[in-house]
Amino acid sequence: MTYTQKTDPDNTEFDVVELSTAAGAKSVVSLHGGHVLSWCPLPSRREQLYLSRKANFDGSVAIRGGVPVLFPRFGAQNDMPNHGFARGFSWHFQGKEEHDWGESVSLRISDTPLTLSYWPYPFILTLRVELRDTSLKLNYTVCNEGRNSFGFGGGLHTYFATNDISQTQLIGLAGRKYLDGKNMGCQVESKLEFSKAIDRIYFSEGGTSDLTLTSPGRNVSIVSEGFDEVVVWNPWIDGEANIEDMESGDFRKMICVESVIASRQVVVEPGGCWSGSQTMQLAES
Ligand code: TA6
Numbered sequence: 219m220t221y222t223q224k225t226d227p228d229n230t231e232f233d234v235v236e237l238s239t240a241a242g243a244k245s246v247v248s249l250h251g252g253h254v255l256s257w258c259p260l261p262s263r264r265e266q267l268y269l270s271r272k273a274n275f276d277g278s279v280a281i282r283g284g285v286p287v288l289f290p291r292f293g294a295q296n297d298m299p300n301h302g303f304a305r306g307f308s309w310h311f312q313g314k315e316e317h318d319w320g321e322s323v324s325l326r327i328s329d330t331p332l333t334l335s336y337w338p339y340p341f342i343l344t345l346r347v348e349l350r351d352t353s354l355k356l357n358y359t360v361c362n363e364g365r366n367s368f369g370f371g372g373g374l375h376t377y378f379a380t381n382d383i384s385q386t387q388l389i390g391l392a393g394r395k396y397l398d399g400k401n402m403g404c405q406v407e408s409k410l411e412f413s414k415a416i417d418r419i420y421f422s423e424g425g426t427s428d429l430t431l432t433s434p435g436r437n438v439s440i441v442s443e444g445f446d447e448v449v450v451w452n453p454w455i456d457g458e459a460n461i462e463d464m465e466s467g468d469f470r471k472m473i474c475v476e477s478v479i480a481s482r483q484v485v486v487e488p489g490g491c492w493s494g495s496q497t498m499q500l501a502e503s
């Protein structure tokens with residue numbers, strides 16, 4: 219089906235897949251970027267992802283909000299778009315399935331002459347999105363289709379909606395070391411609170427991470443598997459002023475909690491695959 223960006227004066231249409239459960243949870247996934255745009259779980263069916271009203275869907279820049287898929291790099295690298303090229307491409311629809319627990323959809327991209335010009339490796343990247351009544355699971359799988367091993371980074375750059383960033387807390391990072399800009403630190407407080415710009419890579423402690431994001435009327439658990447680093451980002455008022463596709467004041471309405479491989483690369487051998495996931499689950503507070 220197609221989806222019309224309601225705030226777009228040109229009424230741009232683009233292809234999306236809608237997922238739903240029998241009880242009424244919904245999610246919308248765009249083929250452009252393999253990008254989850256919306257997640258409305260039970261019981262409230264309230265939107266849990268931030269999507270900028272100024273987001274651009276024409277492919278010229280990445281969609282601002284939802285869940286950008288980052289591959290094969292996290293962040294900047296010479297001659298490659300920031301956070302890699304995957305979020306700038308049209309993905310291929312692989313199928314939608316109904317289950318007794320809800321619905322899932324699989325999308326993928328693979329190498330093309332353009333990707334090979336950025337990064338000289340044959341690959342397949344698959345995103346499988348699973349919607350249940352109160353949860354959304356994103357499975358990210360990278361397969362090496364070539365004759366040489368490669369290293370990649372990236373992940374899921376999820377923008378969560380908040381009612382008020384100053385009343386929002388992220389729980390579960392205590393004891394973890396982080397890099398914030400150029401400064402190293404260690405998370406001491408059990409609750410991470412927000413009162414200024416933040417752009418931190420929390421390094422691996424091995425295994426999975428299990429976080430809880432709370433804000434008035436919301437309580438979302440965020441479980442990462444495979445992805446053993448967490449990035450937390452909010453540009454705050456000064457940073458937001460430099461972001462053309464965010465409305466003024468939107469820094470109060472979002473926090474990125476990203477399941478990623480950011481500070482290093484994962485090596486995949488020829489014929490091998492690597493998988494990671496992020497699962498978000500709603501519990502109303
Ligand atoms: O993941 C955090 C971050 O790398 C920040 O440094 C910030 O730049 C953000 O991503 C957004 O990047 P983008 O390329 O989507 O504007």
